[in-house]
Amino acid sequence: MPRAFLVKKPCVATAKRNWSELPDEQRAEIYVPICLGGCPLRRDPEPAVGEAPASPVSPLDMTLTPPAPRAPHGPFLHPKGKVPSGPMGAPIPLGIPIPGGVPVGVPIPGGVPGGTELFSCPVCQKSFGFQRMLNRHLKCHSEVKRHLCPYCGKGFNDTFDLKRHVRTHTGVRPYKCSLCEKAFTQRCSLESHLKKIHGVAQRYAYKERRAKLYVCEECGGTADSQDAHLAHLRQRHPHSPLLAKLARKAAAAAAPPPPRLANPAPRLAPPP
DNA sequence: TTGTGCGGCGAAGAGTGG
DNA sequence: CCACTCTTCGCCGCACAA
Structure with missing residues (x-):
């Protein structure tokens, strides 16, 4: 299935929802363990309050409603089919005690030139310098996605991945091209645009790149x-x-x- | 020390114009 | 059909907060 199907098919443009009325926990910080069962989406969808404008969404009337939930929510599979397989090709069981559970990584003493420990993934044998890196990596082997999009139900391992994804529904595009009217949801998209269209190569130091841009998820400001x-x-x-x-x-x-x-x-x- | 937020990188698919 | 650009997403490194 094309990956875009998951996002574009629900016809986001026509969805209606008063985004600003949602509490935080129902927005970008949803945490609904699928393994606990039940549909994580809104159970009492509010009535539509107006047509959502065509993208880009106007800041002040961004009223969207999530489309009807797609099917019962089973675990989400990796669209790319990259990793969710065990060592023998078998899917990782849902009950695998990975996220937040007891670390299952195997420390390899002296596994790094510096002499620090390496933590090895038991599934793909990838090594990490820190236990927390391994812990996070292990989530990508689990089919349980902790963060579910309230619009389309798609699940993500990472809070920020969900937040980033939600922007595709809300139309928030914080990265605006200074040379034309285009705007993008991600900085790298803007940089790619600048480079290819305007021939402007952005040269940021790492610190500059990480200079925080405060994005208003209400209006995209x-x-x-x-x-x-x-x-x-x-x-x-x-x-x-x-x-x-x-x-x-x-x-x-x-x-x-x-x-x-x-x-x-x-x-x-x-x-x- | 660990979890989390953020951004980057790279890949895949969609969209579009010639 | 092909090339190019845009969009989206998985995953990882870094910085900071708890």
């Missing part, structure tokens, strides 16, 4: 600093989940939870 980003959110998206999250953090820091009472007072009745 960008900022160079967190302050500017937060100011933008307060002005344009005061109900942004990120702002709410920061507010909760600030509140928690300002007022640490009181010590637990041995005999706590009875709970008040919930408000109507």
Whole structure:
């Protein structure tokens, strides 16, 4: 199956959803272990509130709704068919205790010229210098995808991979070409465009490349600093989940939870 | 020390124009 | 049909936070 089928077929352009109303956990940070069963997608899809504009999505009326869930959600297979096989070609069982579980890597003392340990993948024998690298690598052998797209249900191993993927649904394209009107979801796409179309080769030092670009996932706006980003959110998206999250953090820091009472007072009745 | 966020790299497929 | 560009995604290295 063409990989694009997974993303493009659901007809994202016509999907409708008020993206900004979604709490963080239903956006780019969904974590629904498939092995626990159940459809991770929204169970109570909200009514459509308007047609989503053609891409690029207008910042202020980006209202999208996820398409109908595709089939029961089994584990997602690697579209490229790169690795999900065991040593004998058998699929890695779903129950493999990989993500977050006990490391199954095999340390190889002195496996590196520097004398540091190498952690070897038991599936593909690939070696890593750090246990955490191996832990993350092991996820790619598991068919369980922890992060599911709320729009199309596609699963990803990595939070950022999901976040990046969601931009294909929301139309957020933070990387804008300064020489034409084109915009891209990834920096390398922009660089490729600049190089091939405009003949401009970007030469960034590694640090410069990693200079954080604050992207507003609500409207696709960008900022160079967190302050500017937060100011933008307060002005344009005061109900942004990120702002709410920061507010909760600030509140928690300002007022640490009181010590637990041995005999706590009875709970008040919930408000109507 | 480990997990996570982010960006880069490379590959594969889609889209488009000649 | 072919070449070129764009889009998307898997996976890894690095930096930082917990």
